[in-house]
Amino acid sequence: MEERTEIATLGEFGLIDHLTRNFEIQNASTILGVGDDAAVLDHFGKQIVVTTDLLVEGIHFDLMYTPLKHLGYKAVMVNLSDVYAMNASPTQITMSIAISNRFSLEALNEFYEGVYLACEKHGVDLVGGDTSSSNKGFIISVTAIGEVVPEKLVKRSTAQKGDLICVSGDLGGAFLGLTLMEREKKIYLENPQLQPDLENEAYIVGRLLKPEARKEIIAFFDENNILPTSMMDVSDGISSEVLHLCRQSNLGCVIYEDKIPVADDSRKAAFKFGLDPTVCALNGGEDYELIFTLKQEDHDKITLNEEISVIGYMTGIEEGCKLYTKGGNRFDITAQGWNAFAKQG
Amino acid sequence: MEERTEIATLGEFGLIDHLTRNFEIQNASTILGVGDDAAVLDHFGKQIVVTTDLLVEGIHFDLMYTPLKHLGYKAVMVNLSDVYAMNASPTQITMSIAISNRFSLEALNEFYEGVYLACEKHGVDLVGGDTSSSNKGFIISVTAIGEVVPEKLVKRSTAQKGDLICVSGDLGGAFLGLTLMEREKKIYLENPQLQPDLENEAYIVGRLLKPEARKEIIAFFDENNILPTSMMDVSDGISSEVLHLCRQSNLGCVIYEDKIPVADDSRKAAFKFGLDPTVCALNGGEDYELIFTLKQEDHDKITLNEEISVIGYMTGIEEGCKLYTKGGNRFDITAQGWNAFAKQG
Numbered sequence: 001m002e003e004r005t006e007i008a009t010l011g012e013f014g015l016i017d018h019l020t021r022n023f024e025i026q027n028a029s030t031i032l033g034v035g036d037d038a039a040v041l042d043h044f045g046k047q048i049v050v051t052t053d054l055l056v057e058g059i060h061f062d063l064m065y066t067p068l069k070h071l072g073y074k075a076v077m078v079n080l081s082d083v084y085a086m087n088a089s090p091t092q093i094t095m096s097i098a099i100s101n102r103f104s105l106e107a108l109n110e111f112y113e114g115v116y117l118a119c120e121k122h123g124v125d126l127v128g129g130d131t132s133s134s135n136k137g138f139i140i141s142v143t144a145i146g147e148v149v150p151e152k153l154v155k156r157s158t159a160q161k162g163d164l165i166c167v168s169g170d171l172g173g174a175f176l177g178l179t180l181m182e183r184e185k186k187i188y189l190e191n192p193q194l195q196p197d198l199e200n201e202a203y204i205v206g207r208l209l210k211p212e213a214r215k216e217i218i219a220f221f222d223e224n225n226i227l228p229t230s231m232m233d234v235s236d237g238i239s240s241e242v243l244h245l246c247r248q249s250n251l252g253c254v255i256y257e258d259k260i261p262v263a264d265d266s267r268k269a270a271f272k273f274g275l276d277p278t279v280c281a282l283n284g285g286e287d288y289e290l291i292f293t294l295k296q297e298d299h300d301k302i303t304l305n306e307e308i309s310v311i312g313y314m315t316g317i318e319e320g321c322k323l324y325t326k327g328g329n330r331f332d333i334t335a336q337g338w339n340a341f342a343k344q345g
Numbered sequence: 346m347e348e349r350t351e352i353a354t355l356g357e358f359g360l361i362d363h364l365t366r367n368f369e370i371q372n373a374s375t376i377l378g379v380g381d382d383a384a385v386l387d388h389f390g391k392q393i394v395v396t397t398d399l400l401v402e403g404i405h406f407d408l409m410y411t412p413l414k415h416l417g418y419k420a421v422m423v424n425l426s427d428v429y430a431m432n433a434s435p436t437q438i439t440m441s442i443a444i445s446n447r448f449s450l451e452a453l454n455e456f457y458e459g460v461y462l463a464c465e466k467h468g469v470d471l472v473g474g475d476t477s478s479s480n481k482g483f484i485i486s487v488t489a490i491g492e493v494v495p496e497k498l499v500k501r502s503t504a505q506k507g508d509l510i511c512v513s514g515d516l517g518g519a520f521l522g523l524t525l526m527e528r529e530k531k532i533y534l535e536n537p538q539l540q541p542d543l544e545n546e547a548y549i550v551g552r553l554l555k556p557e558a559r560k561e562i563i564a565f566f567d568e569n570n571i572l573p574t575s576m577m578d579v580s581d582g583i584s585s586e587v588l589h590l591c592r593q594s595n596l597g598c599v600i601y602e603d604k605i606p607v608a609d610d611s612r613k614a615a616f617k618f619g620l621d622p623t624v625c626a627l628n629g630g631e632d633y634e635l636i637f638t639l640k641q642e643d644h645d646k647i648t649l650n651e652e653i654s655v656i657g658y659m660t661g662i663e664e665g666c667k668l669y670t671k672g673g674n675r676f677d678i679t680a681q682g683w684n685a686f687a688k689q690g
Contacts, residue, residue: 003449003451004449004450004451005449005450005451006446006449006450009450027436027437027468027469027470029436029437029492030436030437030470030472038473039437039439039472039473041436041437041472041490045390048393050437050439050472050473050488050490051439051473052439052441052473052474052475052486052488053441053475054441054442054443054475054477054484054486056443056477056478056479056480056484058480059443059477059478059479059480060477091375091386092375092384092386092395094384094395094396094397094488096397096398096399096486097399098399098401098404098484101351104348104349104350104351105349105350105351105354106348106349106350125375127375127384127386127395128383128384128395128396128397129397130397130398130399132399132401132404132405133401133404134401134404135401135403135404135481135482136480136481137480139399139401139443139484141397141399141441141486143395143397143439143488145386145395
């Protein structure tokens with residue numbers, strides 16, 4: 001009988017590892033392949049970063065509560081976020097879409113309005129793409145290209161023991177926005193007469209529907225002569241991301257629960273939904289903030305920036321990856337989604 | 346009432362024009378945006394070309410008769426073909442896929458075997474990508490990157506009046522392979538006991554399932570100091586492609602039916618299916634050959650290459666785009682698929 005291994009047994013990162021492990025680099029211009037936020041190519045002295053994302057309706061977004069303009073904007077932002085996560089500046093994108101005939105030209109115009117707005121805001125050119133049909137649903141593929149001088153490129157694998165772990169902005173908001181939207185969708189489907197109750201929830205809804213790639217953090221690094229020792233963007237929640245930094249840098253870490261930045265509006269929403277704000281911040285995802293490590297002696301350079309929080313530090317690999325809670329407990333950080341994590345608490 | 350324009354009223358190219366017409370280039374490094382086989386970026390002196398394709402199961406391929414290894418191979422090839430069409434050399438690709446749980450890890454391994462084989466053959470590195478779920482079907486997004494010295498870049502818009510129109514290889518085979526496979530699929534669905542009859546059809550089946558991007562044609566240009574005046578790859582059939590070259594170069598053309606290269610095996614298959622081989626060659630698509638224009642004085646440089654056929658020449662825009670048939674008739678070249686075209690004959 002033919003062998004059949006379910007893909008779910010590997011997980012996304014296991015799968016990528018599995019599929020790419022035997023592939024040897026052939027071009028001298030390929031500096032960094034699979035395994036970071038973006039690939040790095042050296043074309044004639046300066047380095048080029050390339051990153052790509054595929055977004056599928058029903059998996060990555062729900063058009064029931066995602067306006068098309070926001071979708072176009074977000075599809076660009078999530079890719080620019082990966083470019084900034086290499087400490088690089090985005091310069092071009094390509095955008096391919098496949099759509100079923102349920103979408104009109106007016107709908108597409110709306111989507112592209114969001115695309116163009118995102119491009120304009122970040123000084124990026126849309127240089128190519130492809131438009132085709134799909135039998136069902138909306139499929140979006142974006143590739144972003146950026147540039148960086150080789151000395152400034154920041155990878156995931158280069159953190160050092162003792163480095164501070166920092167994050168930009170605040171966390172958990174996008175997940176709480178998603179929770180709200182899913183709740184309102186359910187209510188609407190049960191009773192279409194009821195209008196959605198989004199009052200006072202503008203912050204978390206905005207975090208979900210209109211994420212902003214952190215261009216100004218990269219600019220701040222540049223202006224203040226700061227070079228993170230490692231960095232990535234926060235798309236799957238910081239517990240997942242910090243495990244990536246540790247694994248790829250061959251280190252452990254300590255994260256302090258009370259240092260994790262959560263906005264007041266997110267905290268209020270979490271309590272309303274009966275969720276732990278820390279768990280939302282750790283495992284929520286889609287915040288598109290930056291998580292990075294910094295030499296301790298650079299600490300003074302960031303203290304005046306209110307957008308940056310120090311949440312912990314890197315340790316030796318033998319010490320594992322630990323969360324110190326407000327109550328004085330220590331837990332292993334896992335990346336299995338907040339349900340699994342909540343069970344440990 | 347809300348306005349609703351059906352996308353079908355614009356067609357793919359009309360749609361891309363519509364969506365991108367108001368977008369101004371912001372980066373000095375963007376040399377060429379939407380509208381050619383690939384975008385061109387000038388990063389520090391040498392030029393980089395970028396091209397992307399989105400392939401959707403049920404629209405672009407049918408897994409009933411496309412082995413996964415061939416699919417992986419072809420997904421790469423169609424992108425490399427766009428890079429060669431700029432007279433550039435491919436260096437890297439990214440590959441993103443979304444798959445439903447009906448695919449096992451073994452199935453994915455097969456797909457990636459084809460991807461790696463294509464990369465190896467063309468000296469290209471797989472540098473990134475993304476793997477995610479889909480609710481239904483297999484979705485593939487490939488971005489290919491290549492490089493070229495600025496003096497050698499060949500666009501679509503730079504043909505001159507009097508230039509020769511040339512194509513590589515032979516045409517119509519992939520369309521005939523598709524016709525065969527669709528016929529066998531129908532027979533199989535009606536009576537699953539019947540085995541497919543692909544005997545003697547290896548050539549056209551190969552043209553469909555295992556296209557080869559024309560690396561050696563680009564190498565031949567380089568070795569023989571040939572610089573086409575314009576070029577693109579043949580993915581939609583040469584009547585569509587030649588209209589692109591004419592429109593973008595602001596010219597007309599004459600194509601001679603009896604000069605269009607069709608392989609003997611394709612011709613036989615066409616007669617068997619009751620199709621006109623010329624119509625298959627003109628409007629078939631998926632051949633992934635190169636169509637290019639050449640200064641007349643360069644004619645001697647290509648005569649010894651049996652892989653290159655001269656099929657016509659560029660004229661002034663006022664002369665339109667004409668096909669001269671074997672029977673001495675003259676028709677306007679249209680790109681509405683072979684059915685529409687056949688009606689004119």
